[in-house]
Amino acid sequence: MTTRPRIDDHQRRTRLAVRQLLAPAHRAATPEQVADAVVALHATDPATVFLSTAARLGPAQGPGRTAPDPVPPLERALYEDGTLVRMHGMRHTLFVVPAALAPVVQASTTSKVAERERRGFTAFAAEGGFDQDWLTDVEHEALAALDRAGEATGAQLGSLVPRMREEIAVAVGKPYQAVQTIGTRMLRVLGMEGSIIRRRPVGSWTSGQHRWATHRPYPQQPAAAAQRDLTARWLAAYGPATAEDLRWWTGWGLREVRTALTGCGAVPVDLSDGEGFALPDDLEPVPDPEPWVALLPALDPAPMGTRYRHWFLPDEHRAELFDRSGNIGPTVWWNGRIVGGWAQRADGEIAWQLLGPVDRAARDALEAEAERLRGWIGDTRVTPRFRTPLERRLSA
Structure with a gap:
């Protein structure tokens, strides 16, 4: 019987440090x-994209030195060069992905969700008395108006298209009854289908109100091939990992995950939590990097890349670092483990708290990293969209 390769938790943390930059x-x-290294940057909270990038840019710098400012190059990549794209992807979540990967994300994941959104939108419109012909006409008018305008908010x-402001009541008779406009639902569907794309926000880089622009739909490809390619990219960035990790990260069904x-030729390996998978050329040990610290934002890809996190996050820290919906807040890392959390206070100070013991060298490095982070954030104030118990206490 052939013995499966075993990859221990230390090696998983080493791969995380190196491959997550x-x-x-x-x-x-x-x-x-x-x-490209993390596959996709979480973009539900706009600030996460910039904070996650800042944590991975440039060489280490000493106390009093600022981190590289990610805002100008990120905005250029998103809104001028088009090398990065903001789109709905895995688990219906908004991500920023490399433009070359966007068609893979669309075919592997987004298109199926877009079909459901389209059906729901059609049913929603029908409740308001609007049929498919009316909807199609309004969509064509909206796309033509947006094309003429270049960019526009909702x-x-x-x-420009008054029929988009038609209102329909939803959840009638329930405590959470509300009114939604045709335009709100239409823009979401068109965005998921790739007919329009989010552009520069209204306000600063922390703003979630984006302008829209027309977009050429992504080239079609078979879903199975796209899922294979995305899985290979994910394993290269987050592997080795379990099938359940992949199922959770993508939102796919178990059959899709196994296929x-x-x-992609994934090889079964033994992990501390059971069977995992790695790429066939990723079975040899990876050399340890030098000691490192990181202050990662809420929803950073490193902790959000897998469902099971015991190998870098002690279970006793979860209640402090997650909200009730399972969204992780800002975290403090030392050599591949989460050891605490951080927050920005009203005066701009970066406050952090440890949840376990670390040595003096770690504390000194964390002080320097907090100063580095504050240096480039400057006068901007960042409050995570999903507040966690530790972040709330520290920010106060």
Whole structure:
């Protein structure tokens, strides 16, 4: 009987440090390199994209030195060069991904969700008395108006196409009854289908109100091939990991996960939590990086890349670092383990708290990293969209 390769938790943490560009010697020079390394940057909270990138850019710098400012190059990549794209992807979540990967994400994941959104939108409109012909006509008018305008917010587009402001009541008779406009639902569907794309926000880089622009739909490809390719990318960044980790990260069904793992040639390996999978050329040990620290934002890809986190996050810390929906808040890392959390206070100070013991060298490095983070954030104030118990206490 052939013995399966075993990859221990230490090696998993080593791979995380190197491949997630968290160890100083492995940091990136550009936002595009960051996005490529982590596959997808969480974008539900706009600030996460910038904070996650800043943590991975440039060489380590000493106390009093500022981190590289990710805002100008990230905005250029997103809104001028088009090398990065903001789109709905895995688990219906908003991500920033490399433009070359966007068609893979669309085919593997987003298109199926978009079909459901389209059916729901059609049913929603029908409840308001609007049939498919009416909807199609409004969509064509909206796309033509947006094309002429170049870019527009939802409100601006509603002014150009008044029928988008038609309102329909939802959840009638229930405590959470509300009114939604045709335009709100329409823009979401068109965005998920790839007909429009989010552009520069209204306000600063922390703003979630984006302008829209028309977009050429992504080229079609078979879903199974796209799922295979995305799985290979994910394993290269987050592996080795379990099938359940992949199922959770993507939102796919178990059959899709198994087919994708087989399709990309993934090799079964033994992990501390059971059977995992790695790429066939990723079975040899990876050398340890130098000691490293990181202050990662809420929803950073490193802790959000797998469902099971015991190998870098002690269970006793979860209640402090997650909200009730399972969203992780800002975290403090030392050599591949989460050892605490951080927050920005009203005066701009970066406050952090340890949840376990670390040595003096770690504390000194964390002080320097907190100063480095504060240096580039400057006067901007960042409050996570999903507040966690420790972040709330520290920010106060």
